[in-house]
Amino acid sequence: MAATQNSNNIAGQQLNNQLLNLNRVNKQIGIHQNRLATGKKINSAEDNAAGFVIGHTLQARNRGLATAMNNVGDARISLSVAESGATDVLGILETMKTKAIQAANGTLSDADRAAINNDISALADEIDDVVDSTTLNDIALLSGAEISVQSGAETTDTESVEVSSSDHHSSDLGVSDVDVSSSDSASASLASIESAIATVQSTVASLGSYQTRFAHKENNLAVAITHTEAARSKIEDADFAKEKMEEMKEKIKQDTTNAVNAQSQLSAQNVLNLL
Incomplete structure (x- = not known):
């Protein structure tokens, strides 16, 4: 017994x-199967407390960087729209200048100058139409617009962009009342048109500079996103x-x-x- x-x-x-x-073995099998199912070797703070926190911090930063890159992309779209409008205004002003030079010719008749004067007045109205239509999300881009861009993941990563330093309507450019009814007045009007052209050229140059800057910013953000994701993956993702x-x-x-x-x-x- x-x-x-x-x-x-x-x-x-x-x-x-x-x-x-057997229980220990079954538990280990469950852990490996869970990692294979989720693609992560750290699925909770229990697995690795420090790694879990660092991984989530990097993930949050990556989301912030991705959003910032979208913001920069939106800013570039705004700048592109503004540049297109400003370029149109510049082309109209150059046409206006050509007609003023033509009207300054002493061989023209009063009727010829009156026709040219009407053309210039119509061009001034066209400038106003272009400026009024150059908008994005209800922002009048050629009316002295300034936008703030969140260009990074930190609160301090903001940039102020002066889309247009002044209003580009014909009256603000000084070409809404151009008079070419006589040879002398046509010659005098050239100064106003030249000044307006210089203002718009400055705007176009500034917009191009901003676009180049934001293109580099977008590339830098893309690199930062790649490196941050690689760091997170090394900590969290399963082999x-x-x-x-x-x-x-x-x-x-x-x-x-x-x-x-x-x-x-x-x-x-x-x-x-x-x-």
Whole structure:
């Protein structure tokens, strides 16, 4: 009877040890399978508290950088729209200058100059139409507009962009009342038109400079996003080949443990039968 009891105790202890080993193996298999399913080796703070916090910090920064890059892209669109409008205004002013030079010719008749005067007046109205239509999100881009751009992930990463330093309507450019009804007045009007051309040329040059600057900013943000994502991935993401190999190793342990468990139970039963 005592031998039977002792054999039962030994068999029970062996069974408990094998079950503990099996539970550990099953837990490890679950961990590897979870990593394979999520693609991450850190899925909670329990896995790696420091890595979990750092990974989420990098992820938040990456989202901020991506949003900032979208902001810069929106700013470039605004600048492009403004440049297109300013270029149109510049072309109209150059046409206006050509007609003023033509009207300054002393060989023209009063009727000729009156026709040219009407053309110039129509061109001034066209300038106003272009300025009024050069808008984006209800912002009048050629009416002395200034926009603020959040160009980075930090609160201090803001840039103020002067889209147009002054209003570009014909009256503000000084060409709304150009008079070419006589040779002298046509010659005098050239100064006003030249001044307006210089103002718009300055605007076009400034817009081009801003666009170049923001193109570099966009490239820098793209590089920062790539590097930040690489850093986050190194900390958080799972190595699929490694995790699959570890899963297979644990499954082999699982099969081995199950086989040993079955063999132990059989051996214990055989001993009992002999007794």
